[in-house]
Structure formats: structure tokens, C-alpha cells
């Protein structure tokens with residue numbers, strides 16, 4: 001069991017069918033905890049007496065139903081719990097992320113410093129860095145981790161909350177960079193990259209994606225670049241080699257949180273010393289499972305858990 005931290009936003013996704021707890025780092029943490037780790041949610045919730053909906057305590061109640069450690073979540077008496085309006089267009093989620101909210105004020109505390117020193121892996125994104133306060137805390141957290149800690153930057157580009165500066169500063173601090181296919185050209189353009197990646201057409205230009213990953217590996221102290229391709233699988237590129245996993249066809253309920261589950265399962269395999277093929281398998285199997293369910297933290301039965309882990313174990 002490792003200490004795996006999700007650092008950043010914890011919020012309520014207000015979906016057409018109702019409110020669901022989310023936030024990419026929190027989704028990641030729930031999946032990491034389900035895979036057997038001490039998953040610690042490092043975020044901040046509102047604790048205002050005027051909060052009629054009581055989003056903060058409802059979030060704590062929901063988290064108590066998962067095997068995660070929610071004891072280090074901060075309380076904010078001045079700012080509300082984060083909420084996001086989620087709308088679907090052609091099956092793709094679109095987000096309106098309200099601000100300022102509690103997770104824009106992540107505070108550096110002795111408790112978080114201790115957590116950073118204990119962490120075996122930490123996942124952080126770009127969204128929570130939209131405010132100076134949280135960006136500073138995230139940087140301090142990363143700086144306080146041990147050298148062997150796996151620092152995962154899951155970029156999560158949500159317009160307009162990113163910049164070249166945020167992405168560059170994050171990549172300089174990351175061990176693993178996870179992004180999706182549509183984020184590749186955006187990130188490269190932002191960083192002045194030259195690899196000819198385009199989103200035009202439906203064919204995936206694997207050579208270009210590979211070139212983009214190599215470009216990133218050359219410029220930043222990363223060990224691994226993980227590119228997810230939606231239903232088409234994923235590409236992992238390290239300094240030693242690369243692995244392409246084709247997508248697993250299956251039913252899709254909604255894709256919210258599928259990428260976060262991919263990241264958690266890939267990190268779990270990485271922490272266990274697995275090779276690229278096994279990491280890719282784990283990411284696709286668990287990401288695919290979350291996509292087949294509603295919401296980013298769906299209920300998981302013991303049977304499903306065993307079935308998916310057995311499928312992953314078949315890969316070297």
C-alpha cells in the first residue's frame with residue numbers, strides 16, 4: 001500500500017441528472033484507493049453557515065462512503081464549495097467551473113507538509129492552479145515530496161483556466177505527464193512545439209503523437225508521457241520505449257472521470273514496477289469501466305473488481 005495523493009479541486013459536478021461529487025484529482029484518488037492504496041484527498045471545501053445546500057458537508061458524507069482518507073481536506077469559512085455546470089454536446093462533457101471557490105484557496109499547512117513528505121505518488125492538474133494561492137501551495141507541496149515520489153501532471157485543460165506558464169512550471173516538476181489526444185496540439189502550440197499534430201479528420205496520427213511525446217521528453221525531466229485517445233486506447237512513451245494499446249470496445253454511459261481512472265490505474269501499475277504494456281492495460285480497463293458507468297466515482301462490486309484485475313494480470 002502506497003500513499004497516493006490527489007491534490008487540487010474537489011467539487012460538485014451539476015449534471016443534467018443531478019449533482020455528483022467530482023474534480024479530477026478527487027476522481028483519481030477514489031480510483032487509487034480502490035486499487036488498494038491510502039488515497040488522500042488534498043483539497044478544500046466551503047464551511048459557510050450561509051451555504052443552504054450544504055455542499056461541503058455533503059461532499060464529506062459522500063467521501064466517507066469511499067475507501068479514501070478525507071481527514072486532511074481543509075475547511076474554508078470565506079468561500080463556497082466548488083460547483084461546476086456540466087452540459088453534454090454530442091456526448092462530450094462541457095464545463096462551466098464557478099469561481100472563486102474554496103479550492104482556489106488551498107493553504108500550505110504543517111499537515112500538508114507532512115503528507116507531501118509521505119507521498120509515494122501525487123496527482124495534480126492545471127485547473128487548480130488558476131488562482132495564485134492554490135498554485136503556490138501546489139508548488140510547495142511538490143517541492144516537499146521525496147525525490148522518488150511519482151509526481152503526475154494530468155493537465156486537464158479547461159478554458160480559460162490555463163496558460164503556458166502554468167503548463168511549463170508543472171512539467172518542470174512532473175515525473176509523468178498525462179494528457180488526452182485533443183490536449184496534445186494545444187499543449188504543443190502553447191509551448192512553441194513544432195510537431196505537426198492536428199485534430200482534423202478522424203484518423204489518429206500516431207507518428208505525430210509519438211513525436212510530440214518525444215519532444216516533451218527532450219525538454220522536461222519527465223519519465224513518461226501518457227496520451228489517451230478516448231475510445232481508441234492510449235499511447236505511452238518513455239525514454240526506453242513506447243507502447244500503444246488499442247481501445248476496448250464497450251458501452252459508454254458518460255466519459256466524465258474516465259481519464260482520471262486511467263491515470264490512477266496507470267500510476268498503480270507504475271508503483272508496482274509494471275512495464276508499459278501492463279500500465280496501458282490497467283489504464284484502459286479501468287478508464288473504460290468508469291466510462292461504462294454514470295459519473296466519475298461509480299459503485300464497484302467485488303465481482304467487477306476481480307474480473308477487471310484478472311484481465312489486467314494476463315498482460316506481462
Ligand SMILES: OC[C@H]1O[C@](O)(CO)[C@@H](O)[C@@H]1O
Nearest residue numbers: 009013022023024084095257
Ligand atoms: O475529469 C473530469 C473532472 O474534471 C473536472 O472537469 C475538473 O476537475 C470536473 O468537473 C470533473 O469531475
